[in-house]
Amino acid sequence: MNLEHLNALKKLLSSSKKIAIIPHKNPDGDAIGSTLALWHYLINCGHTASIVSPNDYPKFLKWMPGADKILNFEKENMQAKSCIQNADIVFTLDFNHLGRVGHMSETLESSSATFVMVDHHQEPSDYAKIMYSDVSMSSTCEMVYVLIKKLGDENSITSEMANCIYTGIMTDTGSFKFAATTSNTHRVIADLMDKGAKGTEIHHRIYDTNSPSRLHLLGCALKNMVILQEYQTAYITLSQEELDKYNYQKGDTEGFVNYGLTLDGIRFAVIFIENKEEGIFKISFRSVGDFSVNDFARKHFHGGGHTNAAGGKSDYSIEETITYFTSLLPLYKNQLQS
Numbered sequence: 213m214n215l216e217h218l219n220a221l222k223k224l225l226s227s228s229k230k231i232a233i234i235p236h237k238n239p240d241g242d243a244i245g246s247t248l249a250l251w252h253y254l255i256n257c258g259h260t261a262s263i264v265s266p267n268d269y270p271k272f273l274k275w276m277p278g279a280d281k282i283l284n285f286e287k288e289n290m291q292a293k294s295c296i297q298n299a300d301i302v303f304t305l306d307f308n309h310l311g312r313v314g315h316m317s318e319t320l321e322s323s324s325a326t327f328v329m330v331d332h333h334q335e336p337s338d339y340a341k342i343m344y345s346d347v348s349m350s351s352t353c354e355m356v357y358v359l360i361k362k363l364g365d366e367n368s369i370t371s372e373m374a375n376c377i378y379t380g381i382m383t384d385t386g387s388f389k390f391a392a393t394t395s396n397t398h399r400v401i402a403d404l405m406d407k408g409a410k411g412t413e414i415h416h417r418i419y420d421t422n423s424p425s426r427l428h429l430l431g432c433a434l435k436n437m438v439i440l441q442e443y444q445t446a447y448i449t450l451s452q453e454e455l456d457k458y459n460y461q462k463g464d465t466e467g468f469v470n471y472g473l474t475l476d477g478i479r480f481a482v483i484f485i486e487n488k489e490e491g492i493f494k495i496s497f498r499s500v501g502d503f504s505v506n507d508f509a510r511k512h513f514h515g516g517g518h519t520n521a522a523g524g525k526s527d528y529s530i531e532e533t534i535t536y537f538t539s540l541l542p543l544y545k546n547q548l549q550s
């Protein structure tokens with residue numbers, strides 16, 4: 213964050229403010245962890261703050277300290293709306309353009325608050341007056357830690373905040389495995405442990421609380437996997453019928469896409485998941501190495517993200533979507549094989 217924006221933020225927070233904190237739609241561990249950590253920080257500083265999530269989020273994140281206070285824009289619409297409308301400051305965390313909040317974007321666009329973006333996705337748009345955008349960061353949670361440190365309040369990081377920040381760093385780095393995990397990330401993690409983050413407990417709460425039906429759904433996804441060795445690509449499809457058969461709950465498909473990359477020689481993994489209610493297939497893209505799934509998702513599937521992890525969507529049938537997807541692969545043959 214450059215000094216000008218940091219000073220502007222310091223000035224803004226120097227008196228008590230009404231603040232709305234917003235994660236992206238279908239928030240993940242990083243979005244929930246970063247918004248909660250910031251919320252604890254701002255409340256402790258004497259501000260009035262609320263987190264407004266565009267929609268619900270997975271059960272395996274609901275243990276996080278403060279999670280019971282998060283407003284759901286879909287379910288608590290009036291209260292959520294008035295929070296945004298009355299806010300002096302709107303923090304948007306873990307996303308880079310307002311389209312990422314779905315139907316909530318209209319309410320945000322009509323707000324007269326000062327917008328502050330904290331985010332690590334590529335090609336941020338310019339809706340925020342104060343921007344902290346750094347694509348080299350492992351996670352927005354790591355950025356919230358750095359931000360609090362830059363504001364001179366490192367010592368005010370509580371164990372609640374430490375547990376929230378640890379969670380988001382852990383989930384966004386695939387448990388400290390992805391390329392964006394730096395020595396600084398590990399130093400932040402070490403500090404967080406000193407401040408009370410319980411790493412083993414967090415791993416258990418996130419990864420070892422499966423339901424049997426989720427594992428059966430994973431079995432179905434793995435059976436559906438198609439391997440295109442020529443393009444070092446593996447993709448999975450899950451239809452609404454299959455999701456219903458295995459009693460799909462929000463968050464159940466989290467991480468499924470990564471199984472493609474565990475195959476020897478596979479560098480590009482994709483999952484297409486039907487959402488009948490929205491009439492779309494939600495798509496997750498993952499890669500290893502230089503092949504940019506951010507570019508791929510942005511160019512062909514109305515999406516974006518990071519070089520090695522991105523998302524997008526398709527409004528077409530699964531047959532049409534797969535035909536289109538496979539027709540694109542020859543265009544990237546050189547990149548996928550390099």
Ligand code: 5GP
Pocket residue numbers: 236306312333495496497514515516517518521522523524525
């Ligand atoms: P996931 O595949 O886990 O949903 O998302 C992977 C990454 O891409 C995350 O950082 C997420 O924020 C981003 N992402 C997911 N879906 C979209 C999308 O539709 N548009 C954009 N711009 N980014 C997305």
Ligand code: MN
Pocket residue numbers: 242243306332350351352384
């Ligand atoms: Mn993130």
